[in-house]
Amino acid sequence: MRIQLQVALTHLTGRRRQTLVSLTGVVLGVAFFLAVSSLMRGSEQDFIKRLVDNSPHITISDEVRRPRTQPAERRWASGAVKIRNVKPQTETRGIRGYREKLALIEAIGGLRVAPVLVGSAVLTFAGREEGVTLSGIVPKTMKTVSTIQDKMTEGSLDALDVNPNGIVIGTGLAEKFNLGLGRNLTVVAASGASRAMKVVGLFRTGNASFDETQTFTLLKRAQVMLERPNRVNRLLIQLDDAYAARTVAQRIEDATGDKSVSWVEASEDILSVLVVRNIIMYSVVSAILIVASFGIYNTLSTIVLEKTRDIAILKSMGFHARDIRLIFLFEGVIIGLIGSLFGLALGAGLMHVLSLVQIKPPGVSDKVFLPIWWGAQQFVLATAFAMASCILAAWLPARRAGRVHPVEILRGAA
């Protein structure tokens, strides 16, 4: 064993009780750091997951952001042609050539895409009328980009394939109309077309406005109803890696010219709130470790004072100032390592207990478990922060010890 390490261990075991107190501080600090940050990160991820999963990662809509190149520009490609105030045409609504674009997007890989035609309609049932959003979908592709299938309480999206006159509505709307699965209602589209449709599925997302105003029908049926044959106005994309959404959206927009909005772009405000929340959380949990590091500082300062004579004798023997500093830094590192080890174990235990806790948020019928994130990142972060504060706490006493002048001490002690 290195001699400096042995001296360090001897110092720590010589003051067992104080060492234990410092150690307890680090253990508790690391444990709380780990448990609280895992809970916060868990809830953040839970939140983002909801955000990401409940809406498509990328939505391509029929707004053309980039105007088409004008004939003059095409004719004189290298000429000094500049045409100002060109606006994209908007009269032909919907995504042009969506089948080609679908193929283009699918070729990117690592994603699933679904075409949707969104329009508005009025549902009437038993004398009541409700304005709704009518989305024409292809059930097979819609299921791959949306969690709506998991939110079905009765019936299914696939029932639309079986019954072309079927419609899927939210439970909120069903309650308003006081109707259930299998009942017929009348759908009047904005174009004036009207048709009796049968409720073949009910969904419940928990988002009240969505549950009350969203309806799904077959894409073909919607195209007929909205008088937009062979056209869609949304392409919904779900990615394997949700965090690639921004770059993929940019690529698609560059390739197709259609407005592509990623979930990141759409939820920037919420994401920035989460960052602020993380900063607050990390500063609070770090404070625990900083307080713990004062304990270490205190212990090591006491040892330095108590062992001044030993330090002087080691220096007279030929130990360098850095050997002495190393001894006290080792003491900080030892407390940090052992404290982190037990702290991580205690923290993991706390996390396990927390993950068993069920809570019932107000207004929600089902109980949910506390979201705990078991990511290695939190464990590493807790250890790194504990080690940093231990070394920092040891540094000041170590520096003081390194400065001990042997002659002054030996002269006084003789």
Place this chain on the structure above:
Amino acid sequence: MSAVLRAENLVRVLPGEVPVTLVNDVSFAIERGEFICIMGPSGSGKSSLLYLLGLLDVPTSGRVWLDGEETSRYGEDDLASRRLEKLGFVFQFHFLLAEFSVIDNVTLPIRRLGRLDESAARARGLELLDRLGVVDQGAKYPHQLSGGQRQRVAIARALANDPLILLADEPTGNLDSASGGTVRQILHDLAHEMGKTVVAVTHDAAFAAAADRRIGIVDGKIDVDWQAV
């Protein structure tokens, strides 16, 4: 014979509102294998001189040569390295580390120097303890030993890295006359039989009588430099 330690115009002044001159213009040379006593009344500056010779303290002016090396340019770390390799200290108080066993105390400098592995360091430590007649105390802790035994362990530790010079500051000052006699004999034998250079500061007339050379210090200056013929 070459001078193993040489002092030239050494001055040490303690700075302060009223500066105190501890050592005032001292020059002399010590040959290899000499047994020297530095004597003088309390406060004469003899310990301060020893600290300067032992590279523990830095002179205000003047120079010290150790083993042919001029040391005034050296920084703290260089001086520490020279102490580790070439010098051994024995103080009035034993200054053993209380939490370390006797053998661990003795092997401390060997392990710091790092030229011997753990087992060789231990063997060397036991050999030294044996030579000083305390090998059976190796596993004990300093507080379990008598004063004389502790001082012998301290000498063993000072000899751990086979230094050129052993510097002793009142090595018998805290001992009864019997133990003091033993320590005196040990230092005497080290000089005369092992060829070590021994520089000791002492009050003890009997101790000084055994030395080859006696340097008397008064008010920081050399008063007498007596050499046995």
